Amino acid sequence: MSDSEKAIQDATTGEYKYGFVTDVESDKAPKGLTEDTIRLISSKKNEPEWLLEFRLKAFKLWKEMPEPTWAHIHYPEINFQDIVYYSAPKPRKVLNSLDEVDPEVLKTFNKLGIPLEEQKLLSGVAVDVVMDSVSVKTTYKEKLMELGIIFGSFSDAVQNHPELIKKYLGSVVPMTDNYYAALNSAVFTDGSFCYIPKGVRCPMELSTYFRINEANTGQFERTLIVAEDSSYVSYLEGCTAPQRDENQLHAAVVELVALDNAEIKYSTVQNWYPGDAKGRGGIYNFVTKRGICAGVNSKISWTQVETGSAITWKYPSCILKGDNSVGEFYSVAVTNNFQQADTGTKMIHIGKNTKSTIISKGISAGKSNNSYRGLVKINKGAEKARNFSQCDSLLLGDKCGAHTYPYIECNNKSAKIEHEATTSKIGEDQLFYCNQRGIKTEKAISLIVNGFCKNVMDNLPMEFAVEAKKLLEISLEGSVG
Amino acid sequence: MAFTLTDKERFLINFEGQDFSKEGKNFIKVRELALEYLKESDFPTTKDELWKYTSVNALLKEGFKPQTSINNPHIDAHKIPGLDAYQMVFINGFFAPAFSDVQEDELGDFFLMNINEAKVKRGQFMEQYFGVLAKAKFGAFNALNAAYSQDGVYLHVQPGKKVDKPIHLLFLNEGTNVAVQPRNLIVIGKNAQAEILISFDTIDTQNALTNVISEFVVMDGGQLTVNKLQYENDSTYHVSTDSVYQHKNSVFHINTFPLSGKMIRNNLHIQLDGQNAEAKLFGLNYVNGKEHFDNHTFVEHIKPNCLSTELYKSVVNDNGTSVFNGKIKVHVDAQKTLAYQSNKNIICDDNAKAYSKPELEIYADDVKCSHGSTTGQFDEEAVFYLRARGIKESSARKLLLNAFAGEVLDKVENGVVREFIEKKIERKSN
Numbered sequence: 001m002s003d004s005e006k007a008i009q010d011a012t013t014g015e016y017k018y019g020f021v022t023d024v025e026s027d028k029a030p031k032g033l034t035e036d037t038i039r040l041i042s043s044k045k046n047e048p049e050w051l052l053e054f055r056l057k058a059f060k061l062w063k064e065m066p067e068p069t070w071a072h073i074h075y076p077e078i079n080f081q082d083i084v085y086y087s088a089p090k091p092r093k094v095l096n097s098l099d100e101v102d103p104e105v106l107k108t109f110n111k112l113g114i115p116l117e118e119q120k121l122l123s124g125v126a127v128d129v130v131m132d133s134v135s136v137k138t139t140y141k142e143k144l145m146e147l148g149i150i151f152g153s154f155s156d157a158v159q160n161h162p163e164l165i166k167k168y169l170g171s172v173v174p175m176t177d178n179y180y181a182a183l184n185s186a187v188f189t190d191g192s193f194c195y196i197p198k199g200v201r202c203p204m205e206l207s208t209y210f211r212i213n214e215a216n217t218g219q220f221e222r223t224l225i226v227a228e229d230s231s232y233v234s235y236l237e238g239c240t241a242p243q244r245d246e247n248q249l250h251a252a253v254v255e256l257v258a259l260d261n262a263e264i265k266y267s268t269v270q271n272w273y274p275g276d277a278k279g280r281g282g283i284y285n286f287v288t289k290r291g292i293c294a295g296v297n298s299k300i301s302w303t304q305v306e307t308g309s310a311i312t313w314k315y316p317s318c319i320l321k322g323d324n325s326v327g328e329f330y331s332v333a334v335t336n337n338f339q340q341a342d343t344g345t346k347m348i349h350i351g352k353n354t355k356s357t358i359i360s361k362g363i364s365a366g367k368s369n370n371s372y373r374g375l376v377k378i379n380k381g382a383e384k385a386r387n388f389s390q391c392d393s394l395l396l397g398d399k400c401g402a403h404t405y406p407y408i409e410c411n412n413k414s415a416k417i418e419h420e421a422t423t424s425k426i427g428e429d430q431l432f433y434c435n436q437r438g439i440k441t442e443k444a445i446s447l448i449v450n451g452f453c454k455n456v457m458d459n460l461p462m463e464f465a466v467e468a469k470k471l472l473e474i475s476l477e478g479s480v481g
Numbered sequence: 482m483a484f485t486l487t488d489k490e491r492f493l494i495n496f497e498g499q500d501f502s503k504e505g506k507n508f509i510k511v512r513e514l515a516l517e518y519l520k521e522s523d524f525p526t527t528k529d530e531l532w533k534y535t536s537v538n539a540l541l542k543e544g545f546k547p548q549t550s551i552n553n554p555h556i557d558a559h560k561i562p563g564l565d566a567y568q569m570v571f572i573n574g575f576f577a578p579a580f581s582d583v584q585e586d587e588l589g590d591f592f593l594m595n596i597n598e599a600k601v602k603r604g605q606f607m608e609q610y611f612g613v614l615a616k617a618k619f620g621a622f623n624a625l626n627a628a629y630s631q632d633g634v635y636l637h638v639q640p641g642k643k644v645d646k647p648i649h650l651l652f653l654n655e656g657t658n659v660a661v662q663p664r665n666l667i668v669i670g671k672n673a674q675a676e677i678l679i680s681f682d683t684i685d686t687q688n689a690l691t692n693v694i695s696e697f698v699v700m701d702g703g704q705l706t707v708n709k710l711q712y713e714n715d716s717t718y719h720v721s722t723d724s725v726y727q728h729k730n731s732v733f734h735i736n737t738f739p740l741s742g743k744m745i746r747n748n749l750h751i752q753l754d755g756q757n758a759e760a761k762l763f764g765l766n767y768v769n770g771k772e773h774f775d776n777h778t779f780v781e782h783i784k785p786n787c788l789s790t791e792l793y794k795s796v797v798n799d800n801g802t803s804v805f806n807g808k809i810k811v812h813v814d815a816q817k818t819l820a821y822q823s824n825k826n827i828i829c830d831d832n833a834k835a836y837s838k839p840e841l842e843i844y845a846d847d848v849k850c851s852h853g854s855t856t857g858q859f860d861e862e863a864v865f866y867l868r869a870r871g872i873k874e875s876s877a878r879k880l881l882l883n884a885f886a887g888e889v890l891d892k893v894e895n896g897v898v899r900e901f902i903e904k905k906i907e908r909k910s911n
Contacts, residue, residue, distance in 0.1 A: 070530070259544070378856075380831070395846035398816070408837040410856040413828040417856040425846045 034083040035059065038186055041086045045155050045189075048162055054072040058175035058185030065179045071129075071342040072371045072403055073311050075284060075434075078249060085187045091116070118156075140204065143228040150195040153204055154222050157193035164195055168226055172255040172292045172319070179229030180251040181288040184220050188253070191222035206463050207236035221252040227262035229295065234265040236464060250309075252287045260322065262398070265303070267460055268316075269468055273309035279338025279367075282310025289316035293325030293351075301328040301347065303459045303469045307320070307475040315373065317346035320354035327356040330456040332468075334475045335368030335400070344374035344391075344405075345349060349382035349415070358389035361453050364400035365476055371403040378415040385412060394452055396476065446473045488541045489524055495546040496629045496660065504597075505604050507610070515617035515627030520683030522681065526622045534804040534836045535746055535775045535879035540718045545660035545690040547631060556580055559653055559682045562898045566649040566678065567593060573654060574631040574661040580651075590642035591675070592635065594619075596666060599635035611666055614696045614724035614750075622720045626694045630664035633695075636677070640670035640700070647676040647895060654691065654713060654763055655684040655706040665695040669703035669731075676706045678898055683714040691719045699731040701755065707733075708898050711747075712740040712905055715770065722748045729784070736892050737764040739774040740905045746775045753780070753787040763791040765889040767906050768801030768833070780822075782848075784813040791822040794889050796882060797833035807852070814844050822852040827859060827885060882910060 030037075038059055042052040067078075150161060158165055175185035196202055227233055237254075250272070256264050266289075275282025285308075291300035302316040309395055318327030329345040347356035356376065364370040372391045393402035404421045426448050434444030450457070450469055457465050486494075499905045501512055524541055525532035554572055570580035576595035584593040585602065592603065617627040634650050654661055669675055681691060691713065695865055699705050711719055719742050725733050739745040751760045757897040780789045795803035809820045826835040839852040859881050867877035886906060 177748075234666045241680075393843070395843070395848075399813070401842070401844045403843060404841040404852070406837075406839060406854070408854055408856060410826065410828060410835045410836075410837075411875075413831055413833060413858055415856065416826070417854070418777075419854040420851070421839070421841060421853070422849075422851040423841055423843050424849050473567065 016316050017373065019132075023479075031084055033059075033083070033085055033172055033187065037085050040271055041187060041189060044086065045158070047158055048168060051158060054170065054175070055186050058182050059187075060192060061175055062160040062179065062182035062186055065182055068179050071313055071339040071373070072369065072405075073310055073313060073342050075340075078284070080183075083249065121420070143203065147200050147203070149200060149202060150193065150196040152193060154188075154191040154193050154224070161193075161195070164226065165193070168224055168255065170255075172257060173288050174288050178288060180286045181253055184251050184253045185290070188222040191224070191252070193223075194210070194225040194235065196227045196233045198228040199230045200228075201231065202233040205234045205236050219250045221250075223252070223254040224374075225255070225264055225266070227259060227264050229259050230261040232263045234252060234416070235267070236460060236461065237266070237268045250283055250285045250287070252474040254287070254289040254316075256291030258291065258293050258295065258300050258325075260300035261297045262295060263299040263301075264291060264302045266291070266316070267464060267472070268304040268306075268461075269285045269464060270304065270306045270308050270312070271471060274308050274337065274339050275310040277337050279310070281402075281420040283308070284311045285309040285313065286311075287314035289314060290319065290346075291317070291327075292319040293322050293327065293354075295325070296322040296351075297324045298322050299326040301327070301330075301459070303330045303456065304332070305460070305471065306333040306341060306343060307471055310340075312339075312343055314342040315344050315346055317348070318348065318356065319348045320356065321350045323351040324353045325351055326354070328459075329358045329360070330459045331360045332363070332453045332456045332472070333361070333370055334363045334472060335365065335370045336475055337366040337368060339366075341369070342371045342373055344372045347377070347387060349378045349385040349387070352381070352383040353385070354382055355386045356388075358391070359456055360391040361388075361456055361478070362391070362393040362402055363396065363449060363452070364393070364402050365396040367399045369403070371405060372421070373405040374418070375407040375409070376417055377407075378412050378417065379408045380411045382412050383414050385415040387415075387417045388420040391419075392452070393421070393423040394449065395423065395425045402446045446469070446476065449476065453469065484701070488538075492541045492545070493519070495544055496625070497527065499547060499631075501628060504600055507608055508604075510599050511612045511771075512628050513543060515624045518617045519621060519624040519628055522558055522621050523756060531777065531806070534802070535726050535744070535773065540690065540744065543658065543688055543690070543718075545658050545663070545688070548656050548659045549575055549630065554653070554655060555683055556651070556653065556684075559651065559684070560677070561649065561897065561901050562681070564647070564649060564678070564901075566647040567644070568649045568651060569593065569634050570651045570653065571595075571632060571634075571663055571820050572684070573656065573659055574652070574663050576632045589639075591638040591644050593648065594635050596633040596635045596664060599666075603635065603637070606637070607666060608695060610668060610698055612696075614698070614726050614752075615694045619722075619818070622692055623694065623722055626662045626664055626692050626722075630662040630694070633664040634718045635666050636675070637668045638670050638673040638675050638703075641672045642670070643674040644676070647678055650679045652679075652680075652681045652691070652693070654686045654689045654717065654746040655682050656689075657687040657691045661691045661693075662691060663691075663693045665693070667695065667697045667705070668901070669697075669699045669705045671700045672702040673700070674704045676895065678708045678710070678895070680710040681713050681719065685717055686714060689713065689717040691717060691721070693848040694722045695731065697723065697725040699725070699727045699733050701728045702730045703728070704732045705734070706894070707735040708733075708893055708895065708899075709735065709737045710740060710902065711738065711742060711745055715740045715741060715772070717741050717742045719745045721746065723747075723750070725751040725752050725760070727751065727755060727758040727760065730757045732753065732759045734761040734763070734892075735763070736889070737762075737776065738902055739764075739776070741769075742772065742774075742901070744773045744775075747777065749776070749778045751778075751780045751789070752783060753789065754783040756784050756786045758784070758787045760787075761787040761892070762789070762791040763889050763892045764791075765886055766793070766795035766797070766803045767886070767909055768795060768797045768803050769909055771800045773802045773804075776806070780807075780809050780820065782809070782811045782818045782820060785814065785816045785818065786817045787815070789821070792825075792889060793823075794825045794885065795835065796827045796829065796885065797835050798829045800830075800832040802834045802836070804836045805854075806838040806840070808842065809850060809852070811843040811845050811848050811850065813844045816847040818845065818848040818850065821849070824852075824854040825885075826854075828856065829858065837874070865870065879910060
């Protein structure tokens with residue numbers, strides 16, 4: 001019996017062993033990561049052979065990679081064998097009314113101004129009371145299908161559009177890219193896939209929130225967005241509502257492909273559980289996000305508001321390959337208590353007349369550390385490339401840290417690059433000015449912080465921006481005075 | 482062959498067999514510790530964050546060897562014309578007393594002598610400072626110097642005194658595959674003042690390595706100005722470490738001019754460990770041909786109320802490479818820190834490269850820190866403006882270059898030195 005035959009047999013017996021039945025409790029892989037786990041994931045999802053091979057190859061690479069240690073963050077070693085890599089989507093515990101929801105969570109909802117119906121949906125109250133919302137979703141879905149837009153879960157896309165997945169999966173973030181990208185490539189369970197055909201302008205903001213079958217995409221999420229020639233899409237990820245999650249490690253991969261004249265706008269609001277005020281618990285968010293402006297005149301724009309997670313480690317990047325392509329990065333990262341954030345972007349200029357803009361605002365409070373780390377690289381052929389970067393940090397409290405690590409590499413004489421960064425605290429006189437006009441210190445600070453972040457917030461879709469502003473206030477609550 | 486030597490081992494063999502046994506016990510100990518460290522540690526590679534853009538592979542493959550110089554060097558051509566200064570000359574790292582103005586009078590304003598002499602005469606005073614700032618464990622080049630440095634300058638300005646003339650430290654290289662490792666210690670006493678010019682020049686070499694360390698201590702209220710000029714020939718590798726420790730109310734001002742050489746790497750580390758201390762760091766890279774100039778600066782604000790101002794500029798021509806990595810670290814409790822850093826690069830040719838990495842690491846909240854970095858080219862509109870007024874294109878560009886470089890050159894207060902640098906740059910830009 002050849003090795004591969006044996007492996008297949010092992011895998012099949014494996015399935016028997018853990019019982020491939022609909023029983024909820026047993027539909028779960030055992031802890032730990034081996035080739036069998038990957039075969040199990042792949043067979044459960046009924047994946048084609050090439051995808052299994054993709055996963056196994058990634059796993060082989062991952063085993064040989066060292067865990068990265070260069071970021072300015074500290075955390076205890078992660079035991080990768082102590083993680084459950086596959087558990088089938090479980091139905092959420094259905095609650096009968098909002099009264100059963102954690103009052104803390106409700107309080108936050110109210111502060112965010114989330115409509116009651118949405119609150120119910122978010123906290124998993126029985127869905128029948130929010131039928132409206134469901135029907136809204138269905139109408140959206142029909143409308144999208146009319147335009148030829150494919151938007152759904154990654155697993156569905158693997159079944160229904162394997163040729164697209166095969167073409168673009170790993171084309172922007174190859175499995176060799178980094179430790180966590182390799183891990184994700186091996187064990188990703190689900191995610192979103194979005195395909196905008198030629199010349200189509202997506203009429204609405206696409207959001208994971210509206211996606212049917214949204215339940216529990218798991219900790220290793222994979223997102224792929226392809227925008228064909230002259231198309232446009234705005235995509236929202238995450239949610240302003242606090243998200244509690246049992247999984248400690250999140251290692252997602254997001255790939256964006258923009259072809260000729262296409263534009264992708266990707267907005268994130270991340271509010272994972274940051275751990276308690278003493279720094280216990282909380283989520284590690286190690287994400288690889290990258291987009292490629294493959295065609296001429298294409299544009300990719302990242303906007304992110306990061307307020308959650310114990311550790312945020314992500315660098316949404318743009319590869320500006322097509323001539324005249326544009327990359328943008330707008331970020332607000334807020335850290336409080338013991339949170340750590342090491343975030344930033346990479347702009348790789350390859351094509352001629354490529355432009356990039358980086359606006360990063362870091363706010364640190366409590367005992368947190370907030371770092372900006374970015375790369376602007378102008379390749380030799382990137383004639384007349386242009387970059388502007390601005391990284392400002394605001395410090396609230398004398399025990400926190402704010403750091404800036406920009407890398408600027410220029411290999412072309414016609415390129416123009418500008419970078420500036422400042423670090424300061426809120427001016428005493430600014431506060432005094434507000435106090436004098438009857439604004440309480442806490443309100444004044446949130447006013448100033450919002451002003452500080454304004455040119456990033458302006459890039460968020462409108463309703464999102466309103467919620468994000470309130471979220472900032474909540475995140476910084478109690479950090480002053 | 483049963484075994485082969487690694488590049489590092491082959492590189493180090495040439496340094497063995499030097500006799501330092503006449504030195505004091507404690508100084509021998511420093512060398513021994515450094516040697517131990519050198520055995521354990523590797524030379525940096527481009528995988529090391531601090532050496533990401535500068536490779537020393539080629540350097541390690543050369544067989545550099547410490548060598549004494551020929552008997553009658555002519556150094557007149559290497560003096561700076563018109564400069565009235567106390568002069569200390571070193572050839573291949575060895576002291577040349579015939580050309581030097583030693584000051585060792587106990588009653589004088591300052592001590593100026595070669596460090597080997599000082600180890601005997603001023604040993605006790607020196608021990609508290611020697612090797613404390615630029616520790617061997619900071620890296621293989623530091624350790625190499627600590628283990629095998631031949632000689633260097635010792636300067637101690639007595640409290641409250643001012644050195645009446647600039648002090649010129651002139652390091653000359655001569656010979657083939659020569660390894661030169663000077664080590665300097667400079668202590669500026671309380672409220673004392675001095676101006677130092679350090680210059681590195683070549684008499685005639687084929688392949689040379691200069692690996693120099695200078696330690697500077699500026700006591701309360703002391704003021705020290707350093708102009709550092711590097712213009713060795715194009716077969717010389719130059720690695721340089723300057724470590725500065727500032728007490729309260731002190732002012733340290735350094736202007737660095739890497740002017741020529743095959744590869745130049747400058748490490749400048751300043752610790753502001755006293756309130757109201759001020760550091761000023763300025764630099765100008767002018768890169769031609771295949772030259773590779775790398776400036777690393779690290780400013781640490783340890784105590785509150787300190788100020789640091791930093792400006793590094795570079796002009797990169799031909800196939801040259803310019804690297805700037807500046808880091809400002811504000812320690813916890815170093816409140817009311819003001820730290821400003823700026824890096825500006827002009828790229829003039831298709832194959833020229835500029836890498837810039839300005840970093841801020843801040844752990845105190847009541848601070849004002851900023852950094853800026855720009856990379857670009859001469860403003861074509863400005864060139865057009867000048868040409869429209871009948872100025873040749875080449876002259877117009879030279880004019881703009883002078884204006885660009887002027888901002889750093891203006892920081893050189895000594896007119897003679899400034900003129901000397903301007904001439905060097907002018908010769909290079911033709």
